[in-house]
Amino acid sequence: xxxxxxxxxxxxxxxxxxxxxxxxxxxxxxxxxxxxxxxxxxxxxxxxxxxxxxxxxxxxxxxxxxxxxxx
Numbered sequence: 585x586x587x588x589x590x591x592x593x594x595x596x597x598x599x600x601x602x603x604x605x606x607x608x609x610x611x612x613x614x615x616x617x618x619x620x621x622x623x624x625x626x627x628x629x630x631x632x633x634x635x636x637x638x639x640x641x642x643x644x645x646x647x648x649x650x651x652x653x654x655x
Contacts, residue, residue: 585620590641594619601650602626606643613650 597616603627604612614626614637628635 585640590644591619591621593647594624597647597649603646603648603650604644605646605648606639606641607645608643610636612639 594616598619599616601613601615604624606612610627612628614628616624617627617636618625623638623640626637626639640644
């Protein structure tokens with residue numbers, strides 16, 4: 585049930601830009617494009633425009649929405 589709550593949280597932010605910090609210490613920023621029951625896909629807006637990053641829910645420590653961004 586824990587993953588279902590996480591999945592529902594990310595569905596609220598689909599199409600919006602978020603920051604994600606992982607337990608490994610890495611940070612990612614991108615637009616939420618795909619959500620499954622195991623991972624999310626962020627489309628990057630950094631160095632490589634349009635690059636995809638897949639992050640497993642178990643690796644996520646913090647998620648923060650970026651204010652002022654729309655779809």
